[in-house]
Amino acid sequence: MQLYGFWRSLATLRVRIALNLKRIDRKEVMIDLVSGAQHATDFRDINPQGVVPVLIDGDGPALFQSLAILEYLEELFPQVPLLPTDPRGRARVRGLAQIVACDSHPLIVPRVREFLEREFHLSEAQRLTWIRHWMREGLRAVEAHLAHDSDSGDYCHGDTVSMADICLVSLAVGYKLFDGRVEDFPRVAKVVERCMAQEAFAKAHPLRQPGAPQAA
Template sequence: MRLRLHNFYRSSTSTRLRAALNLKGLNYEYLAYALRKGDHRSAEFLAINPAGLVPVLELGDGTALTQSLAIIEWLDETYSEPPLLPEDPAARARVRALAYMVACEIHPLNNLRVLNRLGMQFNAGDDAVAQWFVHWVTATFDPLEAMLADSRETGRFCHGDAPTLADICLYAQVWNNRRFSIPLETWPTIARIFAELDGLQAFRDAAPQNQPDAE
């Protein structure tokens, strides 16, 4: 199937989806949207996704899939190997919970439009924005570290010895953190897993700086 990826190199949700596509061994056409220039607000893109958000995965029949986690679940249901979720329901719940800690508690608070809004509504300068960003990363990475360090289910990766949806979200978030120079050593288990992930070609090829539109 022909796949077209509408995305932006530095968007964390785009990084997630690129990693998932790479893990599944799928080729895709790369379409870049410069968010700071407002490419995602064009009439053409809004016709594809009325929410004006990347990433979007466009299928050969013109179907436009939105929301990175929904697209990754679709990929996992459509291309079974390698699986991005374990088989056992309780294990799946653990992996999804770890993924959603990043996807529902950190990223939504720290993406570009939210940081811009802090400036517009509260005159937040660079320092205040950085403080906000670090606050939400810490509020979730602290318990995430504890949950990973304390569980026998944590292996080479977040769950066992194969990468899952949880690793995909974690990997993208750590790259995002680097924009604010957050030292990863504070969370040794997360740091170890990130290093493991960054050693895999599928993840490395999804990293922001390795994209054609990287500045």
């Protein structure tokens, strides 16, 4: 498999973690979102939306959108399950994942930040306020679910890792990259700590990817 991503992309991080958990080999191709490589024609031919991640599996058409890719991997490699078996549990895990991937992260991606700068002339400080606000909203919603839902456990749903944890980790890691304090959300922080203690999560961290500022 071939994964088109970028070291700091939180959506790519989600796919990277799932591939690691399921022990699936792949080659990662970095699309430099800072220099605008996502807008290049050759990349748009692969993903017309001009965003990462994209997963290429065999000769089939490119797979896009991190949640759709996670579901694809789940169907193909169910042996390390990332969804519970019961419909209600699956709905809860997908719901938690969507708080992050559909209602929080999309508001802070580069094209949104660039639009705020170009159209509304928001300063960097104002854009940071925007970013932290929407990330915090996502974290606050997940924190409330973890506190109130009886299905919460060591992880977002019970005591095994699911897609909800993968998405939550992507949000928490991103929040830290923008100098946010994940400790303000104690249940979230515990789940994230448990996840990051696992190699599959730890080695997917943005700062451990080629091209990252601190990468060896």
